[in-house]
Amino acid sequence: MGVLTKKIAVLAGDGIGPEVCQEAIKVLNAVGDRFGHTFTFDHQLMGACAIDATGDPLPEETLQACFEADAVLLGAIGDPKYDNNPAAKVRPEQGLLRLRKSLGLYANIRPVTAYEMLIPHSPLKNDRIAGADMIFFRELTGGIYFGEKGRTEDGAYDNCTYSRHEISRIAHLAFKAAQNRRGKLTLVDKANVLETSRLWREVVQELSPSYPDVKVDYLFVDNAAMQLILNPKQFDVILTENMFGDILSDEASVIAGSLGLLPSSSVGDAVALFEPIHGSYPQAKGKNIANPIATILSAAMMLEHFGLLQEAGLVRYAVEEALDKKIVTQDLASPVVAYSTEQVGTFVASCVMGGVLEGLHKENVQLGMSTVI
Template identity: 50%
Template sequence: MNLKIAILAGDGIGPEVTHEAVNILQAVAEAGGHDFTFTEALLGGVAITAKGTPLPQETIDIALDSDAVLLGAVGDNKFNALSPDKRPESGLLQIRQILGGFANLRPSVAYPALSENSPLRPEVTKGVDILFVRELLGGLYFGQPRSWNKDASAPGGGEAINTMRYTRDEVVRVARIAFELAGKRRKKLTSVDKANVLECSQLWRATVDSLKSDYPDITVEHQLVDSMAMHLMNVPRNFDVVLTENLFGDILSDESGIITGSLGMLPSATIGGKVNLYEPVHGSAPDIAGTGKANPLGAILTAAMVLRHSANLEQEALAIEAAVQQVLTAGHRTADIARGNISATVTTQQMGKLVHSALAESIDRSQSLHAV
């Protein structure tokens, strides 16, 4: 297997966690005789500092010439005075648009070893395994017109406009991915909207319903977003694949960090475009950058998604996920998931090495079994 991976480590803790994810991918490549090529490029605040723009053309070229893009995190408070289109985050929105991925996959898994990290009772989170499928290129984040009239003397003291817009085709393409993924899991799809008040959501619901006959083995239910926010905390085991529009998916998938115990545990993949884009859900956390406190597990689990969705290496992806579970079960914790157990706290680099060792042991056992 040959795979070209663009590495956009970004800002804050991005380079630290991405480094650990790349180490894991290299271990998989070496063990399996694969040829993974890693090419680094600038995105976000580091790109503004070096190139004067959050997304240089060189980065675009490298990304489009790759089989997958692995991103760390984007954002730095020192750029907050810039206009929104020049801030680090605008580079992230631009690269998403350029790569064309419209389906953002965000798994939320309740790890037994972290049951005490969630404020939810263990009996509520036990066995939870949810896959959010978030539409990523439409809705309020991209709809036009959008504007902000800052003139305080204007009627009403100024005005700001954002537009939520969807076409049927945009809903169809992301819904089909959700249906197909549900077919590979527990065959249940929950579609989230606000159809009682929003025309966009009425279109969304009608479109999802129109596709049900193409997937007769999938059970489909609809939830209003406010009800879903409550049910996600009360009965998360009721959900398997959750399909949402852009804004609702952003909020709900972040909320699901309560289930896992930390946003630092959440990976994501954006698929459906020219090149798949992979990134942990957490932000750049500039306040802890360089301190060794960052949790690399979200990035490492994101590396597993690279193997699953861009390399079709399902067994290797499962091996990485099992290694993460093994390390957590052994009691190792980064600061965000330590829950006061300081003696169990390890640094970003140490956690990466622990997962690497667990993965290597798993690979050795597997190779020994194949040799028998």
């Protein structure tokens, strides 16, 4: 891969979003300096900050900038002034959902790895999580988050619908990912109760013969929530619908060590988007204490998406150096020995500048983090 020039739309958003994005940009710039790539960053408003400035959580200018970019980096959106006001007519989250729908980002890919050096500090049984390595394929533009919603005189409703097409396109991606990993796909649903879940099972069963090298397993979501903690090593690729994937992947972050560690990519019809799985963590806003690693690893997934595998591997290596040397924020350390958001980002960027390159891609794949599809 030669030297690249890439334009990245940055939607830093609300709460800790700007702080964690700043560190991911620092790391991308370090990658650019080391390898000669040019990354330009087009900052745009989204979320509560966009409502404050324009009245719209996803201004047209922001959406346009995303379409014109080679990739989108998103921090997080959301603000307590909306969370605590159920009657608010315009909400930051509407901007995020509209963005995902407009960009056709139907597959949200969330890798979860139990980092060796964090396992001894885990509240989970250490021998159960050692070696856990899974990847969620969460459907992102359908289901209950997008169905018709409303109020009746004395109630409220949120409809959940899925089409065969919506299920099969992400199922194909998940099957292919399983072929490149350990050959196991677990469909998580609630097919004992929900008609949409029965359709998910039907479609996956129909596709299964086309992937004879992939073993398919089916789990009800309530059981899956327990199995994740009890025996996470059984999972390889987890395919699931929008809301179940949202909830289970936050749960799975306990296996990694913190919600501040889990990255994601969202792919679909147009430009791809990269964001941490966490939200805007408003309690930490402006305090320089949020963990930037989830966003930095999302930037690594972006590099991989650009075909820059060695560069992505180097960023992951640098993150592991930070974890190894305990250059970590307070979610992974006691407050006394914790480093700031900025210090962690600066350390990772400096490792990117100085880290050894040999064998990195191999290490990257062994970690199960490779998400090229």
